[in-house]
Amino acid sequence: MKNFRTKPEAAAAMILGCGLLALFVAYSTEAGQEAALLDRTGAAVIWGLPVAKLAFNVAAAGTVGPLVLALFALPPKGKAFSKALVLAGISAVLWTAASAAISVLTFHSLANLPLFSEGSGAILVSFLTDVDAGRRNALTVVITAAVALLCFGVQSQRAVAVTAVLASAGLIPLALNSHAAGGASHADSTVSVVMHMLAAAIWFGGLAALVLLRRTLETELLTAVRRYSTLALLSFLALAISGVAAGVTGIGTLEGLATPYGLILMAKTVALGVLGVFGSLHRKWILAKLALVPGRARTTFSVLAVAELAVMAAATGLAAALARTPPPTVSQAAPAPVSLRLPGFVDLLSSWKPDALWIFLCAGALFLYAAGVRRVRNGGGHWPGYRAGLWVAGVALLFLVTNGGLRVYQEYLISAHVTTQMLLIAVVPLLLVPGAPLTLARLGAAPRQDGTIGGAEALLLILRPVMSATSAPYMAAAGLAAVLAALYYTPLLEYSSRTQFGYQAMAMLALLSGCLFTASLARTTHGGPGSSLPSRLATLGAVAALYTAHGWALAQQADQLPDSRRQEWLITVGQPWDQPVLAVVEPAGMAMWIIAAGTLLGAAAAVLSTSRQRRDPVARHRSGTERDHNLVMSSEP
Template sequence: MKRSTARAAAAAAVVVGCGLVALVIAYYAQAGSEAGLLTRTGPAVVWGLPIAKLVFNVAAACTIGSLMLTLFALPPKGKAFSQALTFAGISAGLWTGASAAMSFLTFHSLANLALFSEGSGTAFISFLVDVDAGRRGALSLLLAATVTLLCFAARGYREASLAALLSFAGLVPLALNSHATGSGSHPDSAVSVVMHMASAAVWLGGLLALVVLRRTLDSAMFTTVVRRYSTLALVSFVALAVSGLLAGWAGVGTLAALATPYGGILAAKSAAFIVLGVFGLLHRRWVIAKLEHEPRKGVRAFTVLAVTELAVMGAASGLAAALARTPPPTIAVAGPAEQTPQIPSMIEAFSTWRPDPLWSLVCGLAVFLYLAGLRRLRLRGGSWPAYRTALWLFGIAVLFVVTNGGLHAAQENLISAHVLTQMTIAAVVPLLLVPAAPLSLAEQTITRRNDGSRGAAEAMDAVVRPILKATGDPLVPALGLAATLTLLYYTPLLEYSSSTQFGYAAMTILALLAGCLFTASVTRAFSRPASPTVAARLLALGGAAVLYSFHGWALAQQPDQLPDARRQPWQISVDPAFGIPSVGDAEPAGVAMWLIAAGSLLVAAAVVLFSARHKAGPLREARGSNAAARELVTASGPAAVTNPAFQARPEGSPNAGRAPNSVPLDP
């Protein structure tokens, strides 16, 4: 345990030391200008805040990275599992202290008060209670402290999973307090900051945890854990690239702005990111192969490369801390840009571009994972229908256009655009994604683990199968769809999802999940005795039609503008929204819901009737063969009952070749 503590301290010292050097070099010029502004606090706050943020970032990364490594790479029964949780707990304790320091220094920076001056204590308490920045800092402190307790008390996956969830949530308050969340006119930057911080934390913290645990694991298990961490690091690298590119461009705005201090720090941080990408490639192509064939030399190569990578990561963390205290050109020069609500035409709604960092990443990963699974299946000699691949690619393309195109921007102002977005995601996209059978493809290609740890296959068993079993009856997902529509249109989520990126992400996830579960329940029959009948599925479709009709009528009574106290009311006086002619004061959102609902429900009904007719032929043949078998049994005597030849199962039956109690994940 002492050796593990020494290794952890040495690795953390490398990261923090390199981070401090990079912070001083990058922040020196900006610190001089801020010291002149903060006349009462002086250098103590000017330098204390970025240093506290650096410690905050490293401690949070160690906590999150070690927890993710614990959940997805380590077997639950073993010394490494408990040591990883201990390392996460110590890191969370440092995170708590750094969060407290950041709240304290942020208060003095905003109030421009001397440290520990008379009356500052009362003002600080008021700051934590009454000011948004203070409340967010207090929430971050509370979450970090809770994670600390959970990590030391954790004994299994359940507590570790809760700690990991709360640790990711602990990054949100800092992102909301960051200047990047209000940079320019880019409302998506809050999500970019959270994605950036979370992916960097998994990458940096996971590598630190590996360095600490390398002597705790035997050579074979260490190789396995490194390979699993490499997968997490690859996903983190992609997420960092997407979120960093969008957030960085939102900060600089133009290529000329790269010559500013903000642009220079951003360029240096990008160079460090490229170097880290090269290190990651070396890990995947060279270190893992060496660990498999020459374990002793492989461990030495991993240690040297990991320590070098940690030094670069520390420098990148220092640059990030300096960047957070440097105003971007879009704020310092032009100020926040005012946006005038525009009424787009139908072509503009789908041709303009509004990148969303979260859904760009989700769509890209969905395509990559599906094609990777297809490649693995074919390498194993399996086959996969081409139409399923085409449906998946087309469905993801539609999802990408809706979440990153003109509708993404227009839905902030027009409820008709909001309805088009929600209905396309809930009704159209599931009709493309569900028949593509991604879960069946995953079930056939993902390798199961035998060491007690949990990977994708085990997660599917623990989460996906129970959900599919609970929603097999169409009545359950139909009720879920009704509840989702009520939540989306008759609660504050309507305005929250149109004005904030976190709300938009919540709306999209709810609509997509409700739509996929409903579509799956009415367009396929599970191979089990309780399989829903054709009548039950058609009845569920009829109920959905009534539901959409009611909601469409209610929307037709509302004005087109979404309520927003931050904007002045404006009138539609130029062209009808989306080129749809209005009748009197009727609002096009209701018409949009009716049209999309009618089309999607008709397609779903056609699929149900076609599948029922397609199965009717084999069932009739089965009845005939069973009748012939009974006649032959009668003629041959009782001995024929035990003959397997008379216990025939109709060819093409959905249960053929499957265990009696198994439930397929897809049609």
């Protein structure tokens, strides 16, 4: 019995030992180099920072993972749900302690002072209140402490969801201070780093929670493991995409692979490949054994999961070392290439700037949509092929807009910026909305009966309030007008061109507002507010006037404003071509008019066509069944 009780302790010691060993091996050489430069700080600071970062990563995973697992895999009134919250709470306390340790150690590292040196206390307070890096560290401590309190006090799913979102936000401040901040491409790396950390936390923490809760779950273990497997697969995809994006940004060239940063990155890549093999074994072997021989399969699952956690801990140790290792691109800060001409159509097609978040979202959208179509058809249902084709086309266009030439030049030209936003607002939704993803999710995913939240339930819970508020076309049009005002007449205009967080906010706002407006026009139910044909056509006319006014303002600013005011309408003063900024002729207004005219005419034709089909049974029969016609994103929220 005593030996049995020591098994969890031995497993935990092995997992922690793997993380510390990987950290020591990866960081030892770089730590020696840093010690020569920062000899005043001492070994306590030099080694304390990566160890604290390792503790931060493990505690963050132990908080975020159980919270996400509780939402998506554990019945809300079961013992496993309550214990998952306790695990998250204990981890959040440790996370707060690790965040506080990082704050103190970071201050001593930047100030080049020994730990607890005389007079450092007052300077530490100033660092935490007046310096950006210090304020971010202090914010992390506040967030993690709030998460710890919530974990021990909440019980409802809504409260757990809010806690999980807050815990995820706790990863952002440290990412802003991470190794991404040391490179020239900091703005383009931060979102990738946050995405990487969040995916790792869900994967690592969720599996650890499953191992600790396996006896509490009893007969529910198979269901929990199957649901976690989906989360793990999405996390693996996010880790791979964000890791490649951050790695390319940090390495710069192939020669960078021979640097300490590159060697650690390659070791992390090997660890990710091993974890992919573990994941495949779980999906193809463990799930089958749990279904056939649950008793013996529990032991097999535990052994395989502990081995996987050991590899994850090693990868986490490597990540902690990587965060304290300067990337080779820091010393490669070369000026942007200069072109003697403005970009043309060929440049837009040949230029690329991969965005990890949108690559992940596009890949996930295609994968989940294909899985939904397969489930519907395997269940004997029917899904129109043209809807799938429109969805694929919409995702492909979304990928091109967020990763292609427009993504490159929207940082320099207001016309590229406007074209990007108009494609996201007006063109992409015309392809995505008829794909009816919410209806497909409801048909392809069986409703959960145990109170947990699946992918389909999450989509409906998140979007239902927004879609209800914008169900009438004129309400959706008002929301569209508000978004356009925010995009062009607030600091978001400059912020979205200079930072990745700003760009993601702009793109999400534009895409969501466009989809909601298009969906409100596509609604075919009778009796709803604004659902009549005259109301929808009048709304289209009002939106056309809105685009006309915005386009006119964009077209007139460069000619009528003095130079001091023109700068407000220029995205940035720097550009990668040899031509004065104020000499650039910006066809931003024309771009808005052309795209708006084409899409609004197409929308009007679709509204007239669907209205005619509703009145004419023969036309409806020729164009497809009424059931297929009602498979739109907004018809059944």
